[in-house]
Every structure is written in structure tokens, then in C-alpha cells.
Amino acid sequence: MNKKVRVRFAPSPTGGLHLGGVRTVLFNYLFAKQQGGDFIVRIEDTDQTRFVEGAEAYIFNTLKWCGLHPDESPLHGGPFAPYRQSERKAAYRQYAEQLVNDGYAYYAFDTPEELEQMRINHKTAENPSPQYNHLLRAHMRNSLTLSNEEVKDLLAAGTPYVIRIKMPLDETVSFTDMIRGEVVFHTNQVDDKVLLKADGMPTYHLAVVVDDYTMQISHAFRGEEWLPSAPVHILLWKYLGWEKDMPLWAHLPLILKPDGNGKLSKRDGDRLGFPVFAMDWTDPKTGEKTIGFKERGFLPQAFINLLALLGWNDGTDNEIFTLEELVNKFSMDRVHKGGAKFDFEKAKWYNHEWIKRLSAKDLSSYVLPVLAEQNIVVNDEALLLRVIDLVKERCTLLPDFAQQAGFFFKEPVHFDTASLQPKWDEKKNLFFVELAMALELSKSWNAADLETTFKELAAVHQLKPGELMLPFRIMLVGGKFGPGVFDIADIIGRDATVARIKHVLSLL
RNA sequence: GGCCGGUUCGUCUAUCGGCUAGGACAGCCCCCUUUCACGGGGCAAAGACGGGUUCGAUUCCCGUACCGGCUACCA
Numbered sequence: 001m002n003k004k005v006r007v008r009f010a011p012s013p014t015g016g017l018h019l020g021g022v023r024t025v026l027f028n029y030l031f032a033k034q035q036g037g038d039f040i041v042r043i044e045d046t047d048q049t050r051f052v053e054g055a056e057a058y059i060f061n062t063l064k065w066c067g068l069h070p071d072e073s074p075l076h077g078g079p080f081a082p083y084r085q086s087e088r089k090a091a092y093r094q095y096a097e098q099l100v101n102d103g104y105a106y107y108a109f110d111t112p113e114e115l116e117q118m119r120i121n122h123k124t125a126e127n128p129s130p131q132y133n134h135l136l137r138a139h140m141r142n143s144l145t146l147s148n149e150e151v152k153d154l155l156a157a158g159t160p161y162v163i164r165i166k167m168p169l170d171e172t173v174s175f176t177d178m179i180r181g182e183v184v185f186h187t188n189q190v191d192d193k194v195l196l197k198a199d200g201m202p203t204y205h206l207a208v209v210v211d212d213y214t215m216q217i218s219h220a221f222r223g224e225e226w227l228p229s230a231p232v233h234i235l236l237w238k239y240l241g242w243e244k245d246m247p248l249w250a251h252l253p254l255i256l257k258p259d260g261n262g263k264l265s266k267r268d269g270d271r272l273g274f275p276v277f278a279m280d281w282t283d284p285k286t287g288e289k290t291i292g293f294k295e296r297g298f299l300p301q302a303f304i305n306l307l308a309l310l311g312w313n314d315g316t317d318n319e320i321f322t323l324e325e326l327v328n329k330f331s332m333d334r335v336h337k338g339g340a341k342f343d344f345e346k347a348k349w350y351n352h353e354w355i356k357r358l359s360a361k362d363l364s365s366y367v368l369p370v371l372a373e374q375n376i377v378v379n380d381e382a383l384l385l386r387v388i389d390l391v392k393e394r395c396t397l398l399p400d401f402a403q404q405a406g407f408f409f410k411e412p413v414h415f416d417t418a419s420l421q422p423k424w425d426e427k428k429n430l431f432f433v434e435l436a437m438a439l440e441l442s443k444s445w446n447a448a449d450l451e452t453t454f455k456e457l458a459a460v461h462q463l464k465p466g467e468l469m470l471p472f473r474i475m476l477v478g479g480k481f482g483p484g485v486f487d488i489a490d491i492i493g494r495d496a497t498v499a500r501i502k503h504v505l506s507l508l
Numbered sequence: 509g510g511c512c513g514g515u516u517c518g519u520c521u522a523u524c525g526g527c528u529a530g531g532a533c534a535g536c537c538c539c540c541u542u543u544c545a546c547g548g549g550g551c552a553a554a555g556a557c558g559g560g561u562u563c564g565a566u567u568c569c570c571g572u573a574c575c576g577g578c579u580a581c582c583a
Contacts, residue, residue, distance in 0.1 A: 012583045047582055112581075126509050129579050162581050180513070189511050190579095197581040204583050228512055228578040251513085254577070258519080261575060309532095313521065317531045336514095336521085339576065343519050346533045356546080394545045404544090466542040473543060480543040 005037025006218050009070075010208065012044040013055035016281030016290055017062045019264060019342065020223060020255045023307045027252060028221050029068045030308070030330040037218070041073035042211060043084040046201045053284045062278040066300050067323055080215045085207050092202035095210050095240060096163040096195050100143070104239040105195055107161045108132075108142040109154055131191035134169055163196040165205070165232060165239075173231040178219075178250035178332045185231040193232050205229060209236040212247055220247040221332075224339070225263075227251045250332050253311050254339040264342050266290055274344040278303070297397030298347075299366065302354035306347050311336045320353055352396040360388035370401045376409045383408075387491065390483045403481060408491055411500060412478030417507050419480065420471050424508055431461045431468060432475070436501045445494055447486040454486070475504040 007028045011021060032039040041063070043056055060075050072078025082088055099105035110118070115132070118140065122130035130136065137144055142164070143151045154161070171187040195206040202210070212220055230249065237246040255264045258272060269276035269290070279292035293303050305321055313319075314329045321329070355363065364384055371378060378384045391404040406412075435457055442453060454472070458465045473485045476497065482488055489497045 010583090014583075044583065050582065108581090110581095115581085124509085128509055131510090131579065160581090164581095183512075185512075194581050199581080201581090203581070208583095223577090224513065225577055226583090230512090253514080256576075263577080310520075315522070317522080319520090319532060338514050340521090341519060343533070346520060349533055391545090393547095396545095464542085469542055477543090481545090482543070483545085484541095485543085 003216070003218055005032055005035035006040060006216055007032045007037065007221060008040040008042050008212070008215065008217050010042045010044045010211075010222075011059055012047065012050070013059065014047075014050045014052050015055055015283065016266070016277035016279070016292070017059055018266060018276050018278070019307065019310075022062065022066065022278050022303075023255065023310060024221060024223060024252060025063065025068055026066070026304060026307050026326075027312075027330070027332075027335070030326050031219065031221070031332060032071075033327045034330055038071040039068070040078065040080075040215060040217070041070040041075075041083065042215070043074055043086075044204060044207065045084055045086045046197075046204065046207050048086070048199070048201065058279070058281060065279060065294055066304055068304075085202070085211065088207075088211065089201060091214070092206055092210055093196060093200065096202070096206060099165070099195065099236075099239055100163060102239065103166070104235075105163050105165050106137075106143045106192075107151060107155070108137075108140065108164050108192075108194075109146075109159055109161045110140050110142070111160075114141070132164065133191040134167055134188060137164075137166075137192055160198040162194045162198050164192040164194050165235065167192055167232075167235075173234050175230065175234050175249060177227075178248055179253075179335050180251065180337055183227070183230070187231065187235075190231050193229065195236075205232050205236065209233055209240065209242075213237070213240070213242050213245060216245075217247045219250070221250045221252060224251045224254050250335070253336050255310060256339045256341045258341050258343055272344070274347070293347075297370075297399045298351050299354045299358070299398070301358070302347075302351040305354065306350040309350075310340050310342070320350075320357070348396050355392050355395050355398075358392075360385035360392070363388050363392060366398050367401045367405065370398055371406065371409065373399075374402055374406050374410065376406060378409060383491070390487060390491075394481075394483070404483075407477040407482065408488070411496070411503070414478055415504050415507060416474050416479040417504065420474055420508065423467070424471075427461060427463060428468065428471065429505065429508070431457065431463055432471070432501055432505055434461075435472075436498050436505075439489075439494060439501075440498050442494075445490065447484070447490040450489050451486045472501075475501050 009025045009028050011017065029039050045051060056074070060073070063070065070076050072080060072083065074083040096105060100107065118136065119130050122136065132140065144166070146154070167187045167190050169188065172184060173187060174182055174184040177183050193205050194203050196202055234246070237243050256262065257264050257268045264276060266276050275291045275293045275296045277290050277292045279294040280289060281292065282289045294300070301322065304323055304326070308321060308326050308330070309319055312330065312335045315334060364381070367384070367388055368378065387405050387408045391401065394404050395401050435454065438453055438457055442449070454468070455465050458468055469485060470480065473480065473482065476485060476488050476492065
């Protein structure tokens with residue numbers, strides 16, 4: 001029997017969503033949609049000390065921008081509500097206690113100070129991070145070392161305690177990862193993770209198992225950093241008696257720093273000058289703002305595309321995929337095992353490709369705001385589309401449209417006369433004076449005729465068109481950029497063309 | 509330190525035992541273009557190391573090295 005595919009993305013609302021997070025969402029989404037399954041978003045907010053205002057809303061805004069719509073979530077509702085772990089708090093304790101009763105877990109009364117002391121006492125060169133494990137638990141204050149009476153008294157007195165899993169001795173825990181195959185752990189090496197915290201909240205370890213079970217999750221995909229705690233989760237599935245319902249696991253490779261090594265972090269983006277978060281994120285406490293891919297000028301299509309290809313490919317040379325194509329072609333067994341260093345240059349290339357591919361019409365809603373930044377209001381849509389088609393191949397990021405398209409709608413504020421000055425002379429000046437006159441009188445107005453007029457006049461003045469084109473360009477657009485000059489003149493029209501020539505002439 | 513994972517051009521990657529090791533980004537050169545792009549062509553660039561298994565290993569196995577992750581009452 002095949003149970004329905006149900007996957008979940010389970011972020012904790014502690015800040016902006018970064019590349020790796022979005023990719024995890026994406027792989028979940030692609031898998032779910034391909035299998036005709038459900039994509040669930042569950043908020044893992046069991047650590048109340050790390051709660052960050054606005055982070056949850058940010059996550060949903062990001063998903064919306066990416067076009068990855070959840071089937072169930074705290075925002076969208078669903079049959080397994082609530083989807084916030086903080087709102088499911090009451091459910092976890094009974095399972096933790098059931099585990100204690102069944103001998104799979106125990107109460108631990110050690111205070112944070114005692115734990116710290118233990119770590120200091122047992123820390124050696126060979127063992128820099130002592131764990132609360134099968135050896136050390138014998139020396140700590142817990143229901144394994146204390147008598148039943150003592151435990152009862154402590155509990156009755158309201159002494160703070162946590163519930164820890166009791167890792168079995170000399171056992172082997174293994175599972176088959178969809179990406180990595182068989183992974184084996186030895187229980188002696190795993191510590192007694194806290195399941196239920198002193199504040200009554202579950203830790204991730206308990207919550208993820210309980211919720212994945214209750215929400216009937218069929219496949220659980222998460223970052224590779226979770227691999228070491230997998231044995232705890234596997235054992236919990238077993239101890240809770242749910243083994244046959246355990247989801248299939250896949251641990252996704254990490255996204256690494258472009259230089260050096262290590263996991264990509266927000267800091268790396270700041271340091272190297274590229275976004276790491278999907279969208280702008282402002283920390284409500286510090287007011288610190290971190291730029292996102294969206295605001296940096298990426299198209300969601302490109303963002304999704306580049307993320308998908310970071311660790312996955314379809315086996316062909318194709319690198320450009322729509323979301324729909326990804327849904328069709330994605331497969332977990334083609335996901336890489338190794339981590340990938342993030343390359344911002346390649347990321348930009350994806351965006352450039354998507355700008356070139358999208359129609360002017362599709363691009364216009366992204367270009368309009370860029371132009372509005374420069375106080376340009378476009379009310380001629382046909383003109384806008386024509387301009388976009390003319391310049392889009394020159395735009396890598398959306399803000400590039402400001403320079404490439406702005407001068408079609410507004411006279412440049414700055415003219416690069418410095419590039420003209422050195423080679424400027426009276427002959428050229430005269431040419432442009434006459435060009436302005438000729439253009440004012442010309443009967444037709446199109447790129448081809450403009451070019452003819454221009455070249456004929458150059459011949460009359462015994463000047464090479466080549467040395468006049470750049471000046472002309474600078475007069476029309478302000479600098480050494482933009483599409484063909486005659487196309488520009490054609491579009492901006494007679495009045496603007498003549499006015500800009502005269503204006504720059506007056507500057508020289 | 510221990511445990512787990514990983515290792516093909518600078519980077520992302522193809523290869524499911526036959527390879528003259530392919531593609532893409534970045535780099536360099538040429539053509540197109542009297543801006544910049546786009547487009548076209550080309551150059552340079554890789555299997556961490558050592559053992560096996562095999563007619564044959566980048567591909568399978570083992571070891572070593574290196575890189576990464578984890579090692580919290582954080583996720």
C-alpha cells in the first residue's frame with residue numbers, strides 16, 4: 001500500500017530565510033507536486049527564547065514570491081492544525097512521559113550550572129565536548145541514579161527537570177537515506193538528548209517525530225546538518241511504536257561558502273557582497289537590514305532555477321528549467337551527496353538568462369518599479385514593451401534596466417562629456433549643429449533613414465561615421481551604453497533627439 | 509578528540525566498468541558589433557593519494573589524506 005505523499009518544510013522563525021532553507025523548501029515542494037502529494041509548512045517555534053517578531057510572516061512572503069504555495073500551514077490552515085509547535089505544546093508531554101514509563105527515557109534534574117560543571121570537569125584534550133551519555137548519566141542527578149522516592153519527592157516539590165532519551169547500550173541504528181543510502185550509527189556514540197525541556201516545551205527531536213507522525217508525513221527532507229541526530233529520531237519512532245509509519249529520509253547536501261570552507265552564512269553575503277537571504281530582512285531588535293535576492297534584482301524564476309541546480313541536475317546539459325519542468329523532472333536520487341560552494345557569478349547568469357527568456361510583457365511588471373525609482377512614470381505600454389525588448393539582453397539584474405532604459409523616458413541628468421572632450425573639435429561641432437538642423441527638417445523618422453541621413457552628412461563633412469557615433473550616443477543617453485543609437489533616436493523622437501544634441505553641444 | 513557525511517576543471521556539474529573524461533559559469537583569444545551586450549568560433553583548465561577487484565577503473569572495495577557537519581534544556 002502506498003500512502004499519500006506528504007512532505008513538510010519545518011522552519012524555525014528566527015530570522016530571514018536563507019538560500020539553503022529555500023532550497024530545502026523547493027526540493028520538498030518539487031517532490032510533493034511530482035508525486036501528487038501535499039506540501040506542508042510547519043512552524044518549529046519550540047524555542048521561545050529565539051522567537052523573532054515578523055520571521056514567520058517573512059517566511060510566507062518568501063514562499064509566495066517563489067511561487068511555492070503550501071497546501072497546509074498555519075496561514076493556509078489544514079486538517080492537522082495547528083501547524084505551530086508552540087500551539088501543540090500540550091500534546092508532546094504525554095509522549096515524553098510514555099517514553100519514561102516504557103523505560104526509553106528518564107527524568108533529569110541537573111541544573112544548567114551542574115551541566116556546565118560536568119562539562120568542565122570531564123573535558124580533556126581527547127574529549128573536548130563531554131556528552132550526557134550512557135557513561136556520564138550514571139554520575140548525574142536523574143531518575144536512573146536517584147531512588148524512586150527521591151524522584152517522587154523532587155517531582156512533588158516542583159523541581160525543574162527535563163526528560164532525556166535513554167540511548168541503549170551496544171546497539172546499532174541504521175536507516176536508508178534516499179540520497180546517501182544506508183547510514184549506520186552506534187548507540188554508544190550518541191548522547192541522551194533532551195526530549196522535553198524544563199519549560200515544558202519539546203525539543204526539536206521530540207517535536208519533529210511526534211508531528212511528522214501526527215501529520216502523516218511520508219518523506220522527511222532536511223539539511224545534512226541533521227544527519228547526526230537521525231539515530232535519535234529513528235529510535236523515537238521505534239520507541240513510540242510508530243516504526244512502520246516512519247517517513248523516508250533524505251538529508252540534503254549543504255550550500256557552502258564560495259571562498260574558504262564551511263556552511264554559507266548571512267555573514268558571507270555581507271562580506272562578499274551578495275545576498276544570502278531570499279528577500280530583504282530587517283532584524284526587529286537591531287534594526288540591521290540584510291539584502292535579499294528579490295531586492296537585489298533577481299526574478300523568482302531565476303532564483304528557483306539556480307537553487308534547483310545547486311545540488312541537482314536532470315542528467316542532461318540543460319540548466320534552465322521552469323518550476324513546472326522541475327516538478328516533472330526532479331528526482332531525489334539525482335541529488336548530489338556533496339555540498340556545493342555558492343557562486344554568485346553563476347547566479348547572475350541564471351537571472352540574465354531568465355531576463356532574456358521572458359517576454360517584454362512578463363518583464364514589464366518588474367521593470368516598472370525600477371523606472372519608478374528614477375521618478376519615471378510610463379503611460380505608454382507599447383513603448384515600454386518595445387524598449388524592454390531592445391535592452392533586456394543587456395540586463396543581468398533588474399536594476400540594470402534603470403541605466404539601460406531610463407533615457408528613453410527621461411533626459412539624462414549627467415552626460416559623459418569627459419569622454420568627448422579630448423577628441424572634440426570645431427569640425428565635429430559643426431557636424432552636430434547641422435545634424436540637428438537636418439533632423440529637425442527630415443520628413444521621415446525611423447532608424448534606417450536616420451542612419452542614412454547621419455552617414456551622408458558625415459560624408460559631406462569628410463568625417464568618418466565611426467568617430468561621430470560615440471559622441472552621438474553620449475548626447476542621447478549620457479554615456480557609453482545602450483542599444484543601437486539610431487534605434488534610440490527613432491524611439492525617443494525628433495524633439496528629444498534634437499534637444500539632447502543641442503544641450504550637449506552647449507556643454508562642450 | 510569522537511561520530512557521521514563528502515571528495516571529477518577555479519566554481520556548479522555529466523559519467524550508473526570501456527574516456528580522446530562532456531557541458532555550464534568565470535578567464536583568455538577571435539569573429540560579429542565603431543558603446544555595451546546578444547550571438548558565433550576557439551584556447552586553457554579536473555578524476556586527492558595508495559592499495560586491491562577486473563581484460564579494463566573516475567566509476568566497485570579497503571586504507572590514508574583533506575574538506576564539511578554534529579557534538580546545547582538551538583533548530
